Amino acid sequence: MPICLARLAIYTAALSPLTLAAQSTPLTVTSPDHALEMSFAVQPPEKTADVASGRLVYSATFKGKPFLDASGLALELNDEPALGSAVRIVGTTPGSGVDDYTLTNSKISKVHEAYNSLTLHVAESSGSHRTISIEARAYNSGIAFRYVIDRQDAFSDFRLKQEDTEFKLSSDATDWLLALPNYRSSYESEYIKLPTSALSNQGGVSSTFLIGMPLLMHEPGTAWVSLMEADIEGSSSMYVTNPSGNWAGHYFTTKLSPRFDDATVAVTGTLPYHSAWRVLSVADDPGRLVESNLLTNLNPPNRVPDTSWIKAGKASWNWWVDDVDANGKPAFTTENMKRYVDFSAASGLPYMMLDAGWSAPHDITKLNGKVDVPELCRYAATKNVKVWIWLYSTSVMDQMKEAFPLYEKWGVAGVKIDFINRDDQRGVQFYYDTAREAAAHHIMVDFHGTRTPWGIERTYPNVMSYEAVLGMENNKVGRRDSPTDRSVFPFTRLLAGPMDYTAGAFNNATEDGYIARNTNPMAMGTRAQQLALYVVFQTPFQMVSDSPQNYANQPAFQFIKDVPTDWDETRVLNGRPGEFATIARRHGTEWDLGSITDWNSRTLSVPLSFLGSGAYTAEIYEDAPDAATEPKHVTIRKQTVHANETLTLKLAPGGGSAIRFVARTGR
Structure with a gap:
């Protein structure tokens, strides 16, 4: 049985000096194929004889080669020293398991993946004697770990100011990274190719980048590695930065998105608490990272008992072409939107995506007079087509309990929620609240103006897609x-x-x-x-983005209809x-x-x-x-x-x- 964390301080006091010294040696979890190893240890402060107490670190190897050197693990909680900076390893719980589940409307339908696990039990050497566990898993395709804090006498409420997880690369990697301006973006930008050392020293001076997930790293001769996170419910989103400030530094540290209402803290709550999983996919070839299922493996199982109403499919779309009518002129009217429904029906597309402008400003329960959504849904039903509608995120936050039952009555199939632009603790909770409420009313969801995915589509299969990409809409400007x-x-x-990139352009052009x-x-x-x-x-949920007339009499359109x-x-x-x-x-x-x-x-x-x-x-x-x-x-x-x-x-x-x-x- 796992050691009860509430008793770890007592257990620590009972350990002999010899046992403590033995536990200062690395503790390892290995993937089922033995290619990946993740090891834990404590690094004692210099000039001390207590080799069993110090800074908690981990490292990792792939096929015998190190790709992560000793990297710190700690949480900055309340106003006390970082939990992980002066600790003892007081016990471990090894284990193994198999993730065996089905996915709806994904890149794979059945997953069966084995892993080995290790839970590391840690206690502070002095002060409040707080306790923490690190739960780690090693799959053949990567490693993952998260922080777990159980209820304990030392504290019950917590304010997580920052997470001090390090990723100390064994060599200066080549990275493809998403550099973001701040914590309130839509993750829509180019991925920049730079060495890790360049991310802390631009122009010969100290500098930093705020980097969103996922981060792709290549350590030549060793491995391709991607960094992401999974199961973020109750947490705040993770970013990373290279804080070294010099031309020789090639490592990353975590930065949690701060709360909007208190920028000094990232997550507040009561114990027990577990962080999101920190996920490192590892392979010889970048294609294997694309095939990995680690994110869905590490998310909770499906919470929607009946998924029969959740259907994948393609949609005609009015917005990208600027609502053009049969004459090529913009016309955001009910009659013209019916023409897009007709196009879906004729092309075998199950959906029509109605974009922004149909609702009254900041009130997603009222029409603005331009497009009659109930009438459009009624008309679409006669054509065996269903309608998705665009929504503004802040209105959804305020009105989802009123709006979603109304949309179910209208016959709306799904909602495209835009301009979320936040992934702090409350922003993260918004995704889960939306998915849950939408599922209760048989509504599918497409998140736009959003952070990148993290595997919630396993837990709520009605979450069909996300934007978070420099998509085809940029061609408009x-x-x-x-x-x-x-x-x-x-x-x-x-x-x-x-990824809702919105493909399907047929007005194709050379660079010049x-x-x-x-x-x-x-x-x-x-x-x-x-x-x-x-x-x-x-x-x-794929867009068929161009206008009906641009697809007319084009033999290549057959592939879009068939795929x-x-x-x-x-x-x-x-x-x-x-x-x-x-x-x-x-x-x-x-x-x-x-x-x-x-x-x-x-x-x-x-x-x-x-x-x-x-x-x-x-x-x-x-x-x-x-x-x-x-x-x-x-x-x-x-x-x-x-x-x-x-x-x-x-x-x-x-x-x-x-x-x-x-x-x-x-x-």
Whole structure:
């Protein structure tokens, strides 16, 4: 049985000096395949004989090579010294387990992953003799740990000012990072490629970056590593920074998002308390990080008993093209929105996404007179289409208990909640409150203006997607969405979970021919790349972003109509962040493949070993021979293929390839 933390101080006092000295040696948890090891120890202060007391640290190796050196573990609680700065290890509880569960509308449908675990019981050497545990797990795909504080005599209420977790890289890594301006952003920016040491010393002077999750790190010759967090309920979001201030520093420390109502504290509450999981996926190749299921593994099981009403699918969308009507003119009216419903029905899309402007300002229970949502829902139902509606986040915070029952009565399928722009403790709670209340009224959710995912979609499967990406909307105003950014996102933003990038642009342009505009916008890169994004960028709620007339009589639109949005299996076949990516996903017996490149043309060889036995018909949508100058041109062909064959993909600059593999019946 685990040691009762309330008695740890008594237990510590009973330990002999010899036992304490023995516990100062590293304590290790190893992954089932023995490739990953995570070790714990205390680092005693200099000039002391008490080797069993000191600063709590951990380290990690991958295939025998260190990728994290001794890194501190501590919490700054109340007004006392950091809990973890002067402690003894007073006991451990080893264990093992298997995460075995199903996912709804995800990148994989069934998960079965083993892990080994170690719970480290720690007590302060002096002062209040507070106690804390570190719960750690080692999977074949990564390691994770979190802080656990049980009820104890020393204190019951707590004010967590900061978390002092360190990630001391064993070498100066190359990082792809999301540098954010402050704690109140939408996580919508480029991922910057820089060495870790550059993040503390810009221009020869000390400097810092506030870095949002996920963070991708490559220690050459050792490992690819991603840093994220999971199960953040009751907590505040984690950021990291390199605090070293010098050109030789290559490590990170945590920064918790401060509360809006008290910037001196991150989390308040009563014991017991556990932090979010700190999650480090580790692999030889960045593609394995994309395939990892660690975030959902480390979140609580499904809390929605009946999920039969939660359906993945694609949606027509009025906003990106500026509400254009059949004549190409903006018209935000009920009649024009019915035209988008008609387009969904004709194209086999189950949804229509109605964006901002339908509700009265800051009152999401009243119409503003432009679009009659109940009427639109009624009309859509006659076409076997369901309507999603856009909402402003602060109004949802104030009115969800009144609004969600009303939307259920109207027949609304889902809500797109925008401009959340907060991930402090109350902001985090908003996500859980929204998911719970929406599920009670059979409403799906798409979070926009949001932090990146952390696995809540396992706990609340009605959470379908999140934005938190420099998406295609940027084409309406500037040049910030490019094929180069798109080739980074699979290995950065997509690691965290579903991504509502809003693909589907058919007004495709070269880098030189592109012009930013709000109505009928363009997108840089080829049309074949836009098709491929429906496979590469996973989300169960996909936008079909362009106008109905831009898809009319376009043979390439068939791929968008056919491609699934929920998957049973995901394989990353090749890729490097910022260069190219090829991903295959399976839905039932059908496989779909998407391959994209940056502004460099590429020829890629793709083995088809992921296919099952027998013959498949490959429906191939690829860049036409002249796509480098005519990016709208797509070549469509079919061929019979088998798992022992290799396909050669030729991608134009900013190009791509999208392929459906349909199993053939008979011979």
